[in-house]
Amino acid sequence: MTVALPEQATRKYDLGFARWVRDNVNGGAKMSMCMQCGMCSGSCPIGTEMDQGPRKLFMMIRAGMKDEVFNSSTIWNCTSCYNCTVRCPRGVPVTYIIQDLAAKAVEFGYVKKVENARFAKAFWWSAKTFGRTDERLMTAKYYFSFGLVEGMKRGLANLKIAIGMVRTKRMHIGMPHKIKDTKGLQAILAKAAEIDARESKGGA
Ligand code: SF4
Ligand code: SF4
Numbered sequence: 001m002t003v004a005l006p007e008q009a010t011r012k013y014d015l016g017f018a019r020w021v022r023d024n025v026n027g028g029a030k031m032s033m034c035m036q037c038g039m040c041s042g043s044c045p046i047g048t049e050m051d052q053g054p055r056k057l058f059m060m061i062r063a064g065m066k067d068e069v070f071n072s073s074t075i076w077n078c079t080s081c082y083n084c085t086v087r088c089p090r091g092v093p094v095t096y097i098i099q100d101l102a103a104k105a106v107e108f109g110y111v112k113k114v115e116n117a118r119f120a121k122a123f124w125w126s127a128k129t130f131g132r133t134d135e136r137l138m139t140a141k142y143y144f145s146f147g148l149v150e151g152m153k154r155g156l157a158n159l160k161i162a163i164g165m166v167r168t169k170r171m172h173i174g175m176p177h178k179i180k181d182t183k184g185l186q187a188i189l190a191k192a193a194e195i196d197a198r199e200s201k202g203g204a
Helices: 017-024 028-033 039-043 054-063 066-070 083-087 094-107 115-130 135-144 148-157 159-167 182-201
Strands: none
Touching: 017 028, 017 054, 017 094, 028 094, 039 054, 039 083, 054 066, 054 094, 066 094, 083 094, 094 115, 115 135, 115 182, 135 148, 148 159
8 A cells, every 4th residue: 555645755855955055145144144033024015925935935945945945936926125134133135045046046947847937037038138028029938938839828818908908008019119228238237247257256
């Protein structure tokens, strides 16, 4: 007879994960200051939209629940409002840690399983290409990130809404709206990436 094990019994733990976060994640060195008071989660305006919340996420990091942390909606739904960071009594830079965990999740390929991350990627693509969000192209990129068939299915399911938006002038047709100096924007972003890479190397 096969006995079904509870989820906790089959879960994989990475016991070096907390150390890795400490050494590789922006702000991670201060995570050991966390005393699990819950001020961050209690202050988060969108905590109800997160599966864990920052306090629990930090506990999961300590427990070595690497996959659950990188697949958590907490790192993708965070709006970077900094409420948690300014209220943390131990000075833990909660927002930086969450933001960098999201960046690392992209780097390690966890994004494929997280729907919000696909949306964030499409949003970023539009922002850096046009300097603005083009609803049509961004939505198409997001839908087709699920594959051709799923993309068409999602597009058709929302066709009526899209037509309504065009009719009421909430969405335009034609060439995407762009800022005037997209080359200038690319140069700024390239410089920011260069600074970021330099600071990451230096462990800043
Ligand atoms: S507010 Fe600070 S100390 Fe309290 S649980 Fe959050 S990170 Fe930890
Ligand atoms: S920065 Fe993110 S985690 Fe912190 S309170 Fe704001 S939304 Fe919540």
